């Protein structure tokens with residue numbers, strides 16, 4: 001990467017208008033998948049699923065749900081090259097935890113049975129704390145999904161791909177349109193990816209953030 005990270009975070013921006021004629025290359029699309037899959041999550045619990053729409057019909061299924069209250073976001077979804085719906089698992093079941101553990105074993109992470117059991121104990125401790133004590137397992141899972149959002153936004157910028165994160169949509173309508181609930185997922189946040197239109201007003205506006213003295217404390 002030739003661009004310095006401090007420049008990158010200031011030049012990336014929320015793209016409000018995409019050029020519908022410009023598409024991600026297959027290599028860029030597969031890098032987007034890697035960013036999502038390899039995002040970190042607490043205890044590697046990976047409580048997510050990602051629906052990626054690149055066909056006009058796939059993007060229309062998502063954009064059509066925005067007609068009612070979120071029409072301002074529909075053109076972003078239609079004109080982007082790829083649209084990712086970041087979904088959260090509805091529940092962190094024992095079956096899911098066993099599946100993650102089996103994958104870690106298949107990937108060669110455990111030298112001994114003791115190491116495998118220790119990993120399962122550790123993950124179950126955290127998961128059960130959120131399930132039964134704090135009773136915020138869903139919220140905790142959503143927080144992991146937002147990490148994938150951050151990974152995706154910075155990663156896309158590093159690749160020279162423009163992005164628009166989108167919370168302005170009706171999750172129930174997207175769940176219905178994509179049949180997510182039947183599969184055990186709920187839509188959490190959407191990201192439209194592609195390349196800016198020449199007339200995107202937001203590309204011309206200066207970046208605005210609170211001053212570092214207000215948001216950073218150095219000890």
Ligand SMILES: Cc1cc2nc3c(=O)[nH]c(=O)nc-3n(C[C@H](O)[C@H](O)[C@H](O)COP(=O)(O)O)c2cc1C
Pocket residue numbers: 012013014016073164165166167168169189207
């Ligand atoms: C979780 C999240 C949801 C957002 N939802 C929308 C949205 O629905 N529509 C939109 O145009 N921008 C949306 N934004 C963009 C923010 O307004 C933008 O990130 C913020 O103003 C900072 O500007 P920048 O991304 O250009 O640096 C969202 C951003 C985030 C992180």
